[in-house]
Amino acid sequence: MSDRTKILLLLAPALSIIIILFFGGLFAGLLRSFNYMPIIGLTEPNFEAYISVFKSKEFYLSFILTFHIAFTSTVISAILAIGSALLLRRNFLGKSVINFLFQINLTVPHLVGAIGILYLFSQSGSFARLAAEWGMIARPAEFPELVFDPYAIGIILQYVWKEIPFIGVIVLANMQSLGEDYESVARSLGANRWQAFRYVLLPLIFPGVLSASVIVFAFTFGAYEIPAILGANYPAALPVLAYRKYTDVDLAARPEAMAMAIVIAILSAVMIFYYLRYTRKKIRG
């Protein structure tokens, strides 16, 4: 048996799962998005579901909201993660404790975090009650609308809380492997602290930041559970909208749900492509 066959056989279990579940699901979804569902008598593929999606005002509002959530969460998380990594790479008393605390929420599931946000930041949550107790507001209901709000503040808060350590750990490892010599060279060549960061350290850690933030963007753009728990009812994030269509009692709405899911995947890929192109040019240019 050749080495190549051996490798293929060893990889077969993992590959078959990927091929059957991922590509199989994708293919089935694609067929349904073209209105091909023989089970309910739709046997003529067409673009009706896509036309319906692109004609819907709700879809565009949802897209804007979803983009806002993914973009804002990614940018804020990346900036704060870089800042945290810059602090954590220094030596200080209690560094290991702070490092542990910084990473601890990596182990907390998104859902648990979302419930925490709900308990803390909703208008019936702990902060609202404390604010009312301390006389800062008359009633808890006067607390600013941070959850179920049109600007998705609660959702962004949850994502930022969860993703800072994710990006931060990658960036910190990157910075530690680089050491400080490159910045030292820049400083001795006349760069001030900011210039050494902007022109030397940032481009050096950029591949790590980019990879991590692309993962965060793709995840936050396509995630369902957090917008479902913390988001406003209207407009809803795209995955929530797609799920609603999918679970509609009318089976005929499913092609539209699938078309929406395919559009989410394509938009996500296109935005990541342009994000990579723009940021690479901007940072290293």
Next chain:
Amino acid sequence: MTHVSIKKLTKIYPGSTEPSLDNLSIEIESGSLTALLGPSGCGKTTTMKMIAGLLSQTSGDVTFDNISILNEKPENRGVVMVFQNHLLFPYMNVLDNIGFGLKMRNVDKEEIHQRVIEMLELVKLPKLEKRMPKELSGGQQQRVALARALIVQPKVLLLDEPLSNLDAHLRFEMRDLIRNLQQSMGITTIFVTHDQEEAVVLADKVALILDGKLKQYDEPDVFYKRPIDEATARFFGGQNFINGASKNGLFESSVGKFKIPEICMKGKGILTFRPENIQISNSKSTLNSVKAKIIEKIFLGTQTRLKLSIDSEIIQVIANPNEVENTETGVEIFINFPPSSLWVMPK
């Protein structure tokens, strides 16, 4: 041209009680090339980083033309450090790497381009401005790093082990290039090395640092002729050490009396001499001559190394191969110690 004065410079790293650098004081003349020589971990690079402002000192001072620079930020000191592993910015081409310092000083793009081209000519790398660092050889990268440092016309240039990552033939080329550029531009230059040969060939003066302490600061030949102690002599390849005492221009030891230079110390000490300064003869001469037995003879191509015993003392001699062609192991010969080649160090 900048005169550098290092005064009682000390560094104790956090968590350590022993100083990595202990009270280093040296005066470096304007436009000179000085080597900080010593084994790994002796405090050489620590000294450089403190001069460059990349590391804070525990105590002491560094002045440029009698003005302390320790309160200046690294970017304002006029010091540029070239690191051992070149550290070219990997995402910038040669042009941007060399022009980096000028860009930080807001120099016009056109002027940067012009000056980089001139600098590339100077370091003998013309037309390579578009290349990326990974497309350059080790020697080319080192030249680019040097050009990047020189283009900002620093007051003081610091070179950290500038030749250690280069092949032997590139090392010779680079050595000459550094020396020529340093002399033509007149930049006060300090370089760190663990290689005594490199220090001797390149430097006007050498500061030998062992275990964080300055052992000797002198012109290169002095380290061979008049080492301050046994550790210094050994660092410079000294192999011959005979215990005894000096008095009235004579050194008395178990193997005989030797006439020594008047400037040698008095009292108990160690007599030392270079293996290459010993003369071999078949007959006893009148001065500083002893009989020795050859116990080992190794032909090294251009020279022959002899291990000789004089009573209980073993000494090493490097001789001309023709001179000892007919001598074999076990044979007794006479060796002469020219007084000017002898030196006595404290015990």
